[in-house]
Amino acid sequence: QLPSALVVGTVVLSATAAAAVAAFIVERFVARRLRALAKFVDEADERDFLLRVPVNGDDELAETNEALNRLLARITTLSVSMIDQSRELERTREKLRLEETLAAKTTELEVQLAERQLVFDLLRVSVTETELDKVLRAMIARIGTGLHLREAAILIRASDGSRRYVVRAVHGFHAPQRVLGRLIDPGDGIAGEVARTGDAVLIKDVSEAPDYL
Numbered sequence: 383q384l385p386s387a388l389v390v391g392t393v394v395l396s397a398t399a400a401a402a403v404a405a406f407i408v409e410r411f412v413a414r415r416l417r418a419l420a421k422f423v424d425e426a427d428e429r430d431f432l433l434r435v436p437v438n439g440d441d442e443l444a445e446t447n448e449a450l451n452r453l454l455a456r457i458t459t460l461s462v463s464m465i466d467q468s469r470e471l472e473r474t475r476e477k478l479r480l481e482e483t484l485a486a487k488t489t490e491l492e493v494q495l496a497e498r499q500l501v502f503d504l505l506r507v508s509v510t511e512t513e514l515d516k517v518l519r520a521m522i523a524r525i526g527t528g529l530h531l532r533e534a535a536i537l538i539r540a541s542d543g544s545r546r547y548v549v550r551a552v553h554g555f556h557a558p559q560r561v562l563g564r565l566i567d568p569g570d571g572i573a574g575e576v577a578r579t580g581d582a583v584l585i586k587d588v589s590e591a592p593d594y595l
Contacts, residue, residue, distance in 0.1 A: 500528040518551035526553030535595055540565060547577050
């Protein structure tokens with residue numbers, strides 16, 4: 383009986399040892415694959431989404447790797463799409479900036495051209511007309527139209543020897559006859575103050591300053 387028990391014990395020990403070795407091998411194999419997967423996830427977490435984890439076997443871990451690779455492929459596609467959209471957006475912004483710059487430059491040139499045309503018209507009027515009132519009326523009409531003024535007037539020093547000014551030409555007034563010929567003393571109203579000091583005054587809205595003239 384002793385030899386039989388010894389044989390049985392030996393078989394049991396051998397089976398146990400084999401199972402332990404097999405478990406150790408499986409554990410080492412699975413642990414190695416898990417460590418490789420963890421390392422791969424760390425690298426992918428650093429925005430290197432072009433990496434792909436190797437797929438070995440057909441077990442659950444291999445299926446997990448395949449699923450992770452599919453996820454990374456989707457992320458890669460999305461990243462490329464976002465890069466393309468960002469570049470297109472930057473090109474659109476640059477195009478808009480160029481268009482705005484060109485529009486501003488065009489407007490500036492148009493203003494300069496209009497100003498030079500106005501100066502030319504005023505010079506032409508001054509040399510072609512001999513009567514002062516006609517010259518002043520032509521000048522105020524061109525100034526008012528060229529500068530898009532709602533109202534404009536030309537004042538000159540009165541001929542009576544005083545220091546007063548007289549309105550000799552107007553543009554845009556609803557009742558010009560009420561303004562023409564008006565005498566303004568230096569310091570009287572805004573126009574009189576400008577005449578007294580020689581300093582320009584900017585009025586944003588003349589409707590709120592009825593005494594400007």
